[in-house]
Amino acid sequence: MARPDGYRYLKTHEWARLDGEHCWIGISDHAVGHLSDLVFLDLPECGQDIMQNEPFGEIESVKAVSDLYAPMTGEVVERNDRLIEELDMLKRDPWNDAWMLKVRMEKPSEFENLLEDGSYQRMIDSEDH
Amino acid sequence: MRYSGITKRDRELMLDEVGVGHVDDLFSSVPDAVRMKEPLAVKGPLPEATLKAELDAMKSGAPRVSLVGGGLYHHYLPEPVSSLAGRSEWVTAYTPYQPELSQGTLIMYYEFQTYVCMLTGQEIANGGMYDGSTALAEAVMMARRVRKDALRLYVSEAVHPEYRQVLRTYLQFQDVELLLLAVDPETGRTQIDLTADQQKDALAIVVQSPNFFGVIEDVGGLEDDAFVISVCAEAQSLALVEPPRADIAVGEMQSLGIPVQLGGPTAGFFATSKAHVRNLPGRLVGKSVDAAGREAYCITLATREQFIRREKATSNICTSSGLMCLRSVIYLSLLGREGLQTAARQSARAAHAFAEGIEDVGLKRLHSGPFFNEFVVDAAARPGLFETLQAHGFxxxxxxxxxxxxxxxxxxxxxxxxxxxxxxxxxQEVKARAHDS
Amino acid sequence: MRTIHESPIFNLARADKHGFEVNHPDAELDQRPLGFEERSDIGGMEQTTEIEVVRHYTRLSTVNYDIDRGIYPLGSCTMKHNPRLNEAVAADPTWRDPHPYWPESSLEGHRRVMEELASDLGEISGFDHVSLLPAAGAHGELTAVFMIRAYHLRSGNPDKRTFLIPDSAHGTNPASAAMAGFKCKQVKSGPDGYLRLEDLEPHFNDDVAAIMITNPNTLGIYERQFEEIAQALHDLDALVYMDGANLNAMMGYFRPGRIGADVMHFNLHKTFTTPHGGGGPGSGPIGFNDKLAPFAPEAENGIGPVKAYLGQWGMFIRAWTYIRSLGGTGLKQASEEAVLNANYLRKRLGDVLDIPYDTPTLHEVVFSDKNLPNDVTTADLAKRLIDYGIHPPTVYFPIHVKGALMVEPTETETLEELDRFVASIRSIILEALDEPDRLKTAPHTTPVSRVDEVKAARELNLRWTPDPRRI
Incomplete structure (x- = not known):
């Protein structure tokens, strides 16, 4: 399945999408596919700062915990509390409703450091083999 | 070897199957230079009867009367406790990682968590710690996670001195300043003369009730935003004495069905509010359903634990104190509120009657604060009496x-x-000895 | 016979039932006021009758699996026979009831048992010093980690803050190290399943405080470069912690204290047959050399006590009894047969289960799920084993082996029981070919089937409440 346009990725499978001076942050379909039995999502509060490539939260399944890494640097202005309540949203559509954070970007140019869809897919392919 | 499962004949057959000539060949990966050449200098083997006789010869005599507590108390152990807890299905089972094969142990832990909540008035409790002293140390470590920037820890001087030492051990490499809160020499209660800001900024305030001197503490004057860790080393008191308001309540379960056995093993309890559940150390059992929709229990929130989260775990604890938790759960079920409160009242009455009785010979209680079953005697008026009594097994x-x-x-x-x-x-005996000396 | 469904005992408790009475009331004494306000309610606690209590805890016990029922081949856990003699001795009131604050004259026998146990553990492990104090294996690790930190601080090396930990290590290792403020660096095992000096060397620098090695490691493989690695660490003025979880493989064969380890822990509830009790209590003494002796909990300027009182006495006397029952020759034979039994299982199952490393193994063997047909997983195999009346081995550990199945039979199993295990596994693998669904939905014969762990974690219900309101 093709991924929607306008998204870029970290190697650790988090995505960012630009929206004016803000960006939206979530995790990719590939990451979701590898997570089963999700039970908990820990996201930072509004007002907190996050830094590109640094952990900003955790996602837990019954028997594993994964760190979530920030694709962009900035201040959290919104977080998706509905997703925290209803983790199954990730399975349905990781691109829109299941966003995690909305961030006021500090360095929009960081977006250029992220992987475009094609290179992201190549990375996944090489991981799987 | 007494507990060997295989015979000489089996051994030959198995070596043959594995394809080696001698059992030492199975150790071929251990370099020769490393191998022990000499036999282990360990005494034995002794057959059962000889071993028992040898142990009997090593026994020392117990005092005839012991009024010794200090965090470990001789309470009556009802026969059903040892009998039921001695069943090998409990004794020889492993940690319940396979829920289908361990519903018994899992339900027991769920009951333990419930009983601890009932006793402490807290919302959630874990499946037990090693003992009261380590539970306190873990509580402070948890406070470190919850109150990240706070560095000042206030600990009442009337917290069990060994607990305080253990706490110091755990904290010695941490950036925490441990400050002692003095005890009022009159009442025996902790003096918490901290400003509102000091309380708010503290990592935690640790108070034991009844405290080590037996006095029931009053923390009612503390600010709402102070983070309070309460310790209880005589769990029987929880039957009668309202537990102090606390953010984390820890303590020692020994009084509830666990033999003293020189102080170990016992079981510690650890309770707090729901909001802190992900910061809790130790094992948690939760209720769920099985594939057929039937009520079933399993270990839950294991992602906090060392075998999943490794260096980020909320504690390193693995093997804890299951069998001792079981004893306390059976004990509590057997006594219920009624039996527990009756036993607790009898403990308190015995202590109060004794304190009052020995006043006649000048042995005064040191403190004026209320007490449960333990108190400090000032024996300055009767020098040598303690030793005389001890010489007579008291x-x-x-x-x-x-x-x-x-x-x-x-x-x-x-x-x-x-x-x-x-x-x-x-x-009467104390009085008689006092008059003799 | 049908299993009676048992729910928490609180469902039977009522206010009009009577609890166990210790003493009859004494009217005169009971007149005395206590001087504090009495709590009337204990969080809703009520009474059950004695027969209810007896039945409840008897029925609950019967839905447990236990060693007395059959083989319990949990790798790394050393589930061996727990002798009845140990239990009887520990339950003797003369041994069981003394108080640590009694006069020393009443504790002489206890002191002697403890001294002899410490001395025997020293002899077995090759360490000159033993502290019996720690409450369990992980607690022993923590004690040792504190001692290591104290050692470096007193040597003027406060910056030695890194622990090297192989990927095959137990989770307690990094967790213990972190509790003393150490950073953990995970090191990959070599291609043959043991740790290689060359893989460690890139991590060597002035920050390295210690390495934590399990030997034999969690694959059951002897760490053949142990001495070289220990030497290299010592050259950095770093220390070597040996996780003693697998001591059952080495008694009388090699001694960690003589091959470069500075400190190790013992699990009395593994090697020395004290029972596991459904998750404890354990006992985790540590052995250490002269270098670390000044930092022991008991030393005058040491780290201080890690636990109140004298340690897990109830476990000491059981372990002492076990050691005396076997003597030096018996202990060596125990290790020998533990290794033989594990190798027998390896041989008998090696044709149907994948063995990820060819390297010889000692007291345990790790298989993987690589060869299992029809997408059957390690978990499926493990759950199906339950229907054969056998407790599954340790699964998905060590973490660096995909779908690990870690088997440790111990020396107390009989050949018949080992063969029953082999036959069960082989039969399950045949089932996996023909009717994989039988495995995927297993177990079928237990009082409950697979438990919904997602629901348990999402909808936390951690205590009984009188109404269905969740807490």
Missing amino acids: VMGIPLAKWWPKRKDQYLVALTELHYPKVLELV
Whole structure:
């Protein structure tokens, strides 16, 4: 399945999408596919700062915990509390409703450091083999 | 070898199957230079009867009367507790990682969590810690996670001195300043003369109730935003004494169905509010359903634990104290509120009657604060009496000079429901010895 | 016979039932006021009758699996026979009831048992010093980690803050190290399943405080470069912690204290047959050399006590009894047969289960799920084993082996029981070919089937409440 346009990725499978001076942050379909039995999502509060490539939260399944890494640097202005309540949203559509954070970007140019869809897919392919 | 499963014949057959000539060949990966050449210099083997006789010869005599407490108390152990907890299905089972094969142990832990909540008035509790002292250390470590920037820890001087030492051990490499809160010499209660800001900024305030001197503390004056860790080393008191308001309540379960056994093993309890559940150390059992929709239990939130989260775990604890938790759960089920409160009242009454009775010979209680079943006696008026009694097999408490060299002639005396039927005789004996000396 | 469904005992408790009475009331004593306000309610606690209590805890016990029922081949857990003699001795009131604050004259026998146990553990492990104090294996690790930190601080090396930990290590290792403020660096095992000096060397620098090695490691493989690695660490003025979880493989064969380890822990509830009790209590003494002796909990300027009182006495006397029952020759034979039994299982199952490393193994063997047909997983195999009346081995550990199945039979199993295990596994693998669904939905014969762990974690219900309101 093709991924929607306008998204870029970290190697650790988090995505960012630009929206004016803000960006939206979530995790990719590939990451979701590898997570089963999700039970908990820990996201930072509004007002907190996050830094590109640094952990900003955790996602837990019954028997594993994964760190979530920030694709962009900035201040959290919104977080998706509905997703925290209803983790199954990730399975349905990781691109829109299941966003995690909305961030006021500090360095929009960081977006250029992220992987475009094609290179992201190549990375996944090489991981799987 | 007594417990060997295989015979000489089996051994030959198995070596043959594996394809080696001698069992030593299975150790071929261990370099020769490393291998022990000499036999292990360990005494034995002894057959069962000989071994028992040898052990019997090593036994020492117990005091005839012991009023020794200080965090470990001789309470009556009802026969059903040892009998049921001694069933090998409990004793020889492993940690319940396979829920289909361990519903018994899992339900027991769920009951333990429930009983701890009932006793402490807290919302959630874990499946037990090693003991009260380590539970306290873990509580402070948890406070570190919850209150990240706070560095000042206030600990009442009336917290069990060994617990305080353990706490110091755990914290010595951390950036935490441990400050002692003094005890009012009159009441025996902790003096918490901290400003509102000091309380708010503290990592935690640690108070034991009843405290080590037996006095029931009052933390009612603390600010709402102070983070309070309460310790209880005599769990029987929780039957009668309202637990203090606390953000984390920890303590020792030994009094509830666990033998003293020199202080170990026992079980610690650890309770707090729901909001802190992900910061809790130790094992948690939760209720769920099985594939057929039937009520079923399993270990839950294991992602906090060392075997999943490794260096980020909320604690390193793995094997804890299951069998001792089981004993306390059976004990509590057997006594219920009624039996527990009756036993607790009898402990308290025995202690109060003894304290009152020995006043006649000048042995005064040191403090004026309310107490449950333990108190400090000032024996300055009767020098040598403690030793005389001890020479006659009557150990009237613990000399506090053990921890406080200045507290000469002060003894910590504990009584329980075991002393209740004969407390007046004990008083008579003390009086008689006092008059003799 | 049908299993009776048992729910928490609180469902039977009522206010009009009577609890166990220790003493009859004494009217005169009971007149005395206590001087504090009495709590009337204990969080809703009520009474059950004695027969209810007896039945409840008897029925609950019967839905447990236990060693007395059959083989319990949990790798790394050393589930061996727990002798009845140990239990009887520990339950003797003369041994069981003494108080640590009693006069020393009443504790002489206990002191002697403890001294002899410490001395025997020293002899077995090759360490000159033993502290019996720690409450369990992980607690022993923590004690040792504190001692290591104290050692470096007193040597003027406060910056030695890194622990090297192989990927095959137990989770307690990094967790213990972190509790003393150490950073953990995970090191990959070599291609043959043991740790290689060359893989460690890139991590060597002035920050390295210690390495934590399990030997034999969690694959059951002897760490053949142990001495070289220990030497290299010592050259950095770093220390070597040996996780003693697998001591059952080495008694009388090699001694960690003589091959470069500075400190190790013992699990009395593994090697020395004290029972596991459904998750404890354990006992985790540590052995250490002269270098670390000044930092022991008991030393005058040491780290201080890690636990109140004298340690897990109830476990000491059981372990002492076990050691005396076997003697030096018996202990060596125990290790020998533990290794033989594990190798027998390896041989008998090696044709149907994948063995990820060819390297010889000692007391345990790790298989993987690589060869299992029809997408059957390690978990499926493990759950199906339950229907054969056998407790599954340790699964998905060590973490660096995909779908690990870690088997440790111990020396107390009989050949018949080992063969029953082999036959069960082989039969399950045949089932996996023909009717994989039988495995995927297993177990079928237990009082409950697979438990919904997602629901348990999402909808936390951690205590009984009188109404269905969740807490």
